Amino acid sequence: MNKLDPSLLSSFVPTGSLRVGINLGNPLLASLDGDVPKGITVDIANHIASKLQLPITFTCYQMAGATVDAVKAGDVDLVFVAIDPVRGADISYTPAYIQIEGAYMVKESSPLTKNEDVDVSGNEIVVGKGSAYDLYLTREIKQAALLRSANSQAVVDNFMSGSGNVAAGVKQQLESDAQRYEGLRMLPGRFMVINQAIGTPKARVDFEKVTAYLSSVIQELKTSGFIAEAMLRHKVQGAKVAD
Known part of the structure; x- marks a missing residue:
C-alpha cells in the first residue's frame, strides 16, 4: 500500500502538512541537534512524508505524556510512543518497530x-x-x-x-x-519490554484504515533493513528491531 486515496489522506493529514509529535523523553529514539530533531523516529516520519509527497512539521515534547496529550487533542497527526493499553483508549497503534x-x-x-x-x-x-x-x-x-x-x-x-x-x-x-x-x-x-510504535488519534474518521496504511509502512521498513540501519546510524544500543 503505497498511497492513500484523497479522502483518507485529508482525514489523516487535515492541514495538508504531516504534523509529527516527537518525544524527546527517550534519547534512544530522538534528540535535538541545535533546534532540529534527529533520530530513528525523525527518519521514519520523513520517510512517511516522502511516500505521501507531503510537507512535514515537527513538534517536540519533553515527555511521552505530553506527546500523547498532543495527539489526543488533534494537535499532531502521528506520534512515536510506547504501546500501552491505557493510551490505547484514544490512540490507534501500528505494530512495534523497535523494542527497548x-x-x-x-x-x-x-x-x-x-x-x-x-x-x-x-x-x-x-x-x-x-x-x-x-x-x-x-x-x-x-x-x-x-x-x-x-x-x-x-x-x-x-x-x-x-x-x-x-x-x-x-x-x-x-x-x-x-x-x-x-x-x-x-x-x-x-x-x-517496551514496544515502540506509531500512534494516531482514534478521534479521526477512518483511523483504522490510516493505521493499516502506517502498519504496512512499518512492516516494509523492518523488512527492508531501514530500522536496523537507522539504529546503527544513530548509535542505538541495547534495543532491537521488533519482530
Missing part, C-alpha cells in the same frame, strides 16, 4: 539484588511521570510506592537527591545518566 528494555537501578549499598526484590512494602520507585514504565508499574506494582519525577530525564537526578531507593526507566538512559554519579548499579535483566 525497562530496568531498575539502585545504589551500591542497596540490599536489593534482583527485580523480584523491588515490589516490597517500604520500597519507593522513582519513575518518569506518564512514561510507558510509569503506566506499566502503576498496574503491576502492588506493595512498593511510586514516586513520579517531572519526566524521564529527571529520574536519576531525583534519585540521587534522596528520592526513593529504586530508579526505574529505559535501561540505556539509566546507564547513561548514571555516568554522572558513582556508587550505582543496575539490577540484572529487565522488568518489562
